[in-house]
Amino acid sequence: xxxxxxxxxxxxxxxxxxxxxxxxxxxxxxxxxxxxxxxxxxxxxxxxxxxxxxxxxxxxxxxxxxxxxxxxxxxxxxxxxxxxxxxxxxxxxxxxxxxxxxxxxxxxxxxxxxxxxxxxxxxxxxxxxxxxxxxxxxxxxxxxxxxxxxxxxxxxxxxxxxxxxxxxxxxxxxxxxxxxxxxxxxxxxxxxxxxxxxxx
Amino acid sequence: xxxxxxxxxxxxxxxxxxxxxxxxxxxxxxxxxxxxxxxxxxxxxxxxxxxxxxxxxxxxxxxxxxxxxxxxxxxxxxxxxxxxxxxxxxxxxxxxxxxxxxxxxxxxxxxxxxxxxxxxxxxxxxxxxxxxxxxxxxxxxxxxxxxxxxxxxxxxxxxxxxxxxxxxxxxxxxxxxxxxxxxxxxxxxxxxxxxxxxxx
DNA sequence: GTCTATAGATTGATAGAC
DNA sequence: GTCTATCAATCTATAGAC
Numbered sequence: 475x476x477x478x479x480x481x482x483x484x485x486x487x488x489x490x491x492x493x494x495x496x497x498x499x500x501x502x503x504x505x506x507x508x509x510x511x512x513x514x515x516x517x518x519x520x521x522x523x524x525x526x527x528x529x530x531x532x533x534x535x536x537x538x539x540x541x542x543x544x545x546x547x548x549x550x551x552x553x554x555x556x557x558x559x560x561x562x563x564x565x566x567x568x569x570x571x572x573x574x575x576x577x578x579x580x581x582x583x584x585x586x587x588x589x590x591x592x593x594x595x596x597x598x599x600x601x602x603x604x605x606x607x608x609x610x611x612x613x614x615x616x617x618x619x620x621x622x623x624x625x626x627x628x629x630x631x632x633x634x635x636x637x638x639x640x641x642x643x644x645x646x647x648x649x650x651x652x653x654x655x656x657x658x659x660x661x662x663x664x665x666x667x668x669x670x671x672x673x674x
Numbered sequence: 675x676x677x678x679x680x681x682x683x684x685x686x687x688x689x690x691x692x693x694x695x696x697x698x699x700x701x702x703x704x705x706x707x708x709x710x711x712x713x714x715x716x717x718x719x720x721x722x723x724x725x726x727x728x729x730x731x732x733x734x735x736x737x738x739x740x741x742x743x744x745x746x747x748x749x750x751x752x753x754x755x756x757x758x759x760x761x762x763x764x765x766x767x768x769x770x771x772x773x774x775x776x777x778x779x780x781x782x783x784x785x786x787x788x789x790x791x792x793x794x795x796x797x798x799x800x801x802x803x804x805x806x807x808x809x810x811x812x813x814x815x816x817x818x819x820x821x822x823x824x825x826x827x828x829x830x831x832x833x834x835x836x837x838x839x840x841x842x843x844x845x846x847x848x849x850x851x852x853x854x855x856x857x858x859x860x861x862x863x864x865x866x867x868x869x870x871x872x873x874x
Numbered sequence: 875g876t877c878t879a880t881a882g883a884t885t886g887a888t889a890g891a892c
Numbered sequence: 893g894t895c896t897a898t899c900a901a902t903c904t905a906t907a908g909a910c
Contacts, residue, residue: 667863
């Protein structure tokens with residue numbers, strides 16, 4: 475008797491639709507600009523569904539952060555490990571993070587900054603996003619080539635993430651802000667930072 | 675007859691009060707979260723003043739961006755040039771940008787990200803912020819030690835700004851995200867990037 | 875769990891007195 | 893130029909039918 479199944483399936487589908495709608499609409503209009511009604515409508519539901527599933531807009535955001543907790547780290551790390559040599563690794567980083575194909579993930583970083591601002595202002599939510607970045611640094615760090623202890627590699631991963639975030643910010647305003655060559659050279663320099671430091 | 679003067683002075687004062695209120699309130703609540711009424715009230719005026727001076731909230735934001743056009747570059751550059759050696763320069767950058775005294779400019783970067791998001795979404799406003807970052811890179815670039823052409827030094831300045839922005843993002847969520855030593859080493863590495871590149 | 879309907883508060887913007 | 897008063901639109905959240 476698959477009665478319960480279909481109920482649960484619909485429930486799960488609504489949940490996914492709401493989360494996906496939140497990703498798109500918040501990237502487009504911002505956290506404050508995306509009303510509960512608009513979020514529900516984008517998911518082909520009504521506002522009641524948002525309250526039933528998440529208790530409100532804030533609950534939806536928390537669930538979104540939770541869902542995405544390690545999506546970032548997993549994706550970046552996979553890309554990074556797939557490449558064979560350093561040049562290729564850097565290239566993949568640069569391509570995928572800062573100049574994504576202008577179709578799917580075009581507004582990805584907008585959502586990232588939107589959630590960052592939200593987390594900075596809400597002490598209850600901040601630990602969630604902090605854990606997300608921490609996980610990204612760790613996962614990313616273990617994929618680094620040099621033999622470093624966990625703390626060092628996470629630090630270097632933090633540097634790479636920082637540079638990519640900051641470069642993307644500038645290039646979204648002006649695609650010619652920083653040349654590709656300089657950016658790639660900088661990524662290489664940061665990757666080689668531990669070796670360089672040892673020589674001193 | 676100083677009649678006209680006092681009128682103009684009051685007008686100018688209201689304008690400044692509104693701009694200052696916008697800085698504080700938008701950093702605290704965000705662009706969408708700061709209503710026209712709240713902005714006016716924070717400036718000890720009423721909403722009518724906002725419409726009379728700037729035509730609305732968007733006009734106030736544009737004026738704010740215009741006012742701040744080179745405030746960033748001037749400040750950063752002054753700090754940077756005041757220091758005598760490289761170590762001091764890096765230290766001043768790190769201190770002032772990423773770990774400002776938690777009183778005055780504590781919410782500075784929140785406003786920066788808020789305006790960035792706003793500019794990304796409003797094609798009419800984007801060039802304004804793009805020009806601001808461009809000016810910052812140029813002004814900052816001319817203060818760089820190495821002998822580079824304008825394009826190269828602006829690129830390196832873009833790298834430094836990017837790293838500082840990205841590090842501040844992570845450290846605001848978690849003060850221990852990236853260690854001070856690693857961050858400073860990274861800034862040094864980026865500063866020395868041109869020399870390193872020449873050796874290859 | 876999802877819907878409709880609605881309450882109650884807040885928003886951006888305008889009109890008119892001063 | 894600044895204020896008070898106000899309109900129309902929009903928002904969050906809830907109540908109740910199904």
